[in-house]
Amino acid sequence: MKDEWNSLDENTKKALLNVARQLESASDEVNWFDQKANRIDEVEFCSWFIRRHPLKYVGGIFYDIDGIVSEEKLKKEIVDILKPYVKTNIVKKAKQVLDAIRYEVLCDSMPKHTDRVHFKNGTYFIDGGFIPEKEFCSNRLPINYNPNAKEPVRWLKFLDELLFPEDIATLQEFMGYIFIPTTKAQAMLLLVGSGGEGKSRVGFVCRNLLGNNMTVCSVNTLSSNRFALADQEGMLLMIDDDMKMEALSDTGIIKAVVTMEDKMNLERKGQQSYQGYLNVRIMAFGNGSLNSLYDKSDGFYRRQITLRVKEKSENRIDDRNLSEKLTSETEGIVLWCLEGLKRLIANEFHFTISARTVQNQTELRKDEDSILDFFESEGYISFKEEALCTTKDLYEAYMLWASENLVKPRSENSFSREVKQRASKLGITYLKNVSIDRKTARGYKGLYANHIVDNVPFEKFKGA
Incomplete structure (x- = not known):
């Protein structure tokens, strides 16, 4: 369709658009008002209005060919149409008619095109080419596409x-x-x-x-x-x-x-x-x-x-x-x-x-993640391929680092969970059984806590 439209000369395009407008006007006859009964046929009005102003209603939002349209704007349009025919309770009647239209044009979803951009004056295809033709879409930008626009x-x-x-x-x-x-x-x-x-x-x-x-x-x-x-x-x-x-x-x-x-x-x-x-x-x-x-x-x-x-x-x-x-x-x-x-x-x-x-x-x-900052610090832990460290010893080293750097530490459970999830990225391996000094506990392979190796009693820092 895009290629066919582009192949037409400008005069032909204008003639086709004029024919479309004439056909629309010819089908615009008011047949929804019964003068004898002084009554509006809501079913006929809905059909007539939708022909005149095509709409879709999706997820609580009205759309027309130009994109999202507010309910207040539609009510105003309906009120203006009804003025010559309805003399009392016109706003109530407009709301009633709009509710009927809502269900008439209800759809599950709107077309979502990711291969084109919908502009005010037509459709731009990302792979190249612009046509003045519009189609229903989830979003239409309120600006024109102008390939000759000056550099901003x-x-x-x-x-x-x-x-x-x-x-x-x-x-x-x-x-x-x-x-x-x-x-x-x-x-x-x-x-x-x-x-x-x-x-x-x-x-x-x-x-x-x-x-x-x-x-x-x-x-x-x-x-x-x-x-x-x-x-x-x-x-x-x-x-x-x-x-x-x-x-x-x-x-x-x-x-x-x-x-x-x-x-x-x-x-x-x-x-x-x-x-x-x-x-x-x-x-x-x-x-x-x-x-x-x-x-x-x-x-x-x-x-x-x-x-x-x-x-x-x-x-x-x-x-x-x-x-x-x-x-x-x-x-x-x-x-x-x-x-x-x-x-x-x-x-x-x-x-x-x-x-x-x-x-x-x-x-x-790093500023927000104290665990990452701790693992990139020096002096508290050392990385060595065959080294072992229990989860308890690693957390003690973290608490020591947090105390000396005035950082609010994570809880023990939070720290252990995060380190376990990031183990591979940190270059260490989580083990359910780490044996150190005849004791078996959960821990990691690939690093050790310096304060344990250096025999510094952690109790010295617990009061910090």
């Missing part, structure tokens, strides 16, 4: 001031990633700094690109409020504009949203919970990394890409008109984002991550 000079200058050059590619790929409804990349993006650098401008640009396909919600609220999850249904992006420094008490929801591949249980106030799909990606801005009270697993940290922004220059003069300038470059920014999306897809949804960011993420994890 001010946007690129802003990024050069905000990010290190090697990190701009990561942001470009992520902003392209949010154009299509998929979570294949299985990552959220964090921009962290000390404040005042302009991180929130990225969120402003995303709003220009996505319109009502984006929500603003805190990560903490998403992880703790059972109703917040349903608000992300049908969305492409959730932004946390001011990420709290409080550690998350539960990371299960966040991990599930970032990697979601199947239906999730969603709940709205006053309604029965139901199973729905989420394709929302998470972007957050803050002054520190996202951390957890209890979850120090690889699964939690590998879902985060943390870009540290540049410090604000003392000589920088803030541009009070920057938002307007960036808005004027929206069509050029679209082309920039599409470049990132194509690169991400070519790389099988693996983001370009700079060595700087890898190092930053390692350091951030």
Whole structure:
């Protein structure tokens, strides 16, 4: 269909569109109002309205050919149509009719296309080619695709001031990633700094690109409020504009949203919970990394890409008109984002991550993960291929390290569980039976605790 449309000349395209409009107008006759009975035939009205304004209703959300449409907007449209015919209780009647339409257009799901981007003026196929034809989709961007748009000079200058050059590619790929409804990349993006650098401008640009396909919600609220999850249904992006420094008490929801591949249980106030799909990606801005009270697993940290922004220059003069300038470059920014999306897809949804960011993420994890920091310390444990160490002796060495480094230690059970899960990555082997000094206990092969070898009594440090 795309190739056939592109092969037509402009005059033929215009003629076909005019014929389509005439046919639509001819079928637009009002036959749902009975003048003698002064009554509206709701069944006929629903059929007439849907022909005039095609709709789908999925997961509590109305969609038309241009994407998500609010119920209030539809009610207003119905009220305007009914005004010449209904003189009393018109709002109640409009709501009644809308409820009938809701069930008439109810669908299990919306088409989710990952090989194309739906723009305001048509469909862009990622493998090349644009057609002005529209189709029903889960998300339509409120902007036009313009292949001749000018390079977004001010946007690129802003990024050069905000990010290190090697990190701009990561942001470009992520902003392209949010154009299509998929979570294949299985990552959220964090921009962290000390404040005042302009991180929130990225969120402003995303709003220009996505319109009502984006929500603003805190990560903490998403992880703790059972109703917040349903608000992300049908969305492409959730932004946390001011990420709290409080550690998350539960990371299960966040991990599930970032990697979601199947239906999730969603709940709205006053309604029965139901199973729905989420394709929302998470972007957050803050002054520190996202951390957890209890979850120090690889699964939690590998879902985060943390870009540290540049410090604000003392000589920088803030541009009070920057938002307007960036808005004027929206069509050029679209082309920039599409470049990132194509690169991400070519790389099988693996983001370009700079060595700087890898190092930053390692350091951030060390700050939050005392076990990892302990294993990379010196003087408390030593690695040797045939060495043996009981779990008790290893924990004592950890407690000694925590005491001397003013670090709040993990509980014994938590420490033992985490070390056992990470044993292979740490270069050690978990054994159920370790024999030392005629005693058998659980432990590890491949390291020993220095305080035991050096015969330093641990009781000296217990009071710390």
